[in-house]
Amino acid sequence: MIKDVEKIFTYNPETGEVRWLISPCNSVKKGAVAAQLKPEGYLRITLDSKQYYAHRVAWMLYYGVEPKGTIDHINGIGTDNRICNLRAVSQKVNMRNQKLRSTNTSGVNGVSWSVKRGKWEARICVDGKTVHLGRFIQLGAATTARAKADLLYGFHENHGRIC
Numbered sequence: 050m051i052k053d054v055e056k057i058f059t060y061n062p063e064t065g066e067v068r069w070l071i072s073p074c075n076s077v078k079k080g081a082v083a084a085q086l087k088p089e090g091y092l093r094i095t096l097d098s099k100q101y102y103a104h105r106v107a108w109m110l111y112y113g114v115e116p117k118g119t120i121d122h123i124n125g126i127g128t129d130n131r132i133c134n135l136r137a138v139s140q141k142v143n144m145r146n147q148k149l150r151s152t153n154t155s156g157v158n159g160v161s162w163s164v165k166r167g168k169w170e171a172r173i174c175v176d177g178k179t180v181h182l183g184r185f186i187q188l189g190a191a192t193t194a195r196a197k198a199d200l201l202y203g204f205h206e207n208h209g210r211i212c
Contacts, residue, residue, distance in 0.1 A: 050115050051101060058083055058094075060110035065130030067094060067103050067110070090127040104130045108137065119143045125210055141176075146205035158209030159198070160191045173198040 051057065059068050067083045073096060084092035084103035092103035107130045108116040116137040123134050125148050147158075155161055155169070163170045163184065169191035171182035182198055185191040199208060 050109060051096065051106065054106065054109050055113075057096065058106060058110060060107050062107075062111055062132035065107065065128075065132075065134070067092075067106050067130070084130075086128065092128055092130065104135055107132065108135060121146055123205075123207065125207060142203075142205075145203065146208050149209050149211050155188065155191075157188070157192045157195060159195045160188070171195045171198070173202060173204075175202050 057069070057071055057073075059070050060066070061068075069077060069079055069081050069083050072079045083094045083106075085095075087093050093100045094103050094106055095101075102120070104120045104122065104127075105116055108120055111132050118137055118139050119142075121136050121138045121143045122129055123136060123146065125146070126134070149156070149158055153161075159173050159182075160169055160171050162168075166184055168184040168186060169188050170184050171191040171194040173180050173182060173195065180198070182194040183191070185194065198204075
């Protein structure tokens with residue numbers, strides 16, 4: 050990743066800020082916040098015309114090693130790079146901590162209304178396969194079925210959060 054990262058940046062694990070220990074160019078002063086918000090919702094750092102995710106730099110500075118796999122923001126806020134909010138996980142585990150999709154109409158992850166059957170349907174996707182959890186007259190019953198499946202298959206407690 051970045052050679053001698055600890056000589057270029059400093060990291061505050063309580064705030065999540067990565068700051069410059071050097072002045073990388075005339076327009077950036079030593080001590081300035083190194084990251085800038087990008088449209089995808091994450092902070093990135095530009096060094097020598099290359100961009101690095103601030104959360105990966107933070108991980109390297111805190112643990113002294115490049116993270117293996119994906120860095121998951123536990124609370125789902127891509128700009129919150131406090132070390133307590135970061136965990137190195139596989140992409141599979143990271144996908145089990147997603148927010149509720151904007152196209153969801155039931156307000157519950159994996160639960161939708163079947164017009165054809167006139168019931169709520171609950172399902173969960175595990176290892177690329179959809180597992181049907183049942184059809185229910187009441188939304189609450191479908192929600193309960195999905196919550197049990199989340200626990201059974203190891204989904205994070207934040208999976209399906211609204212923000």
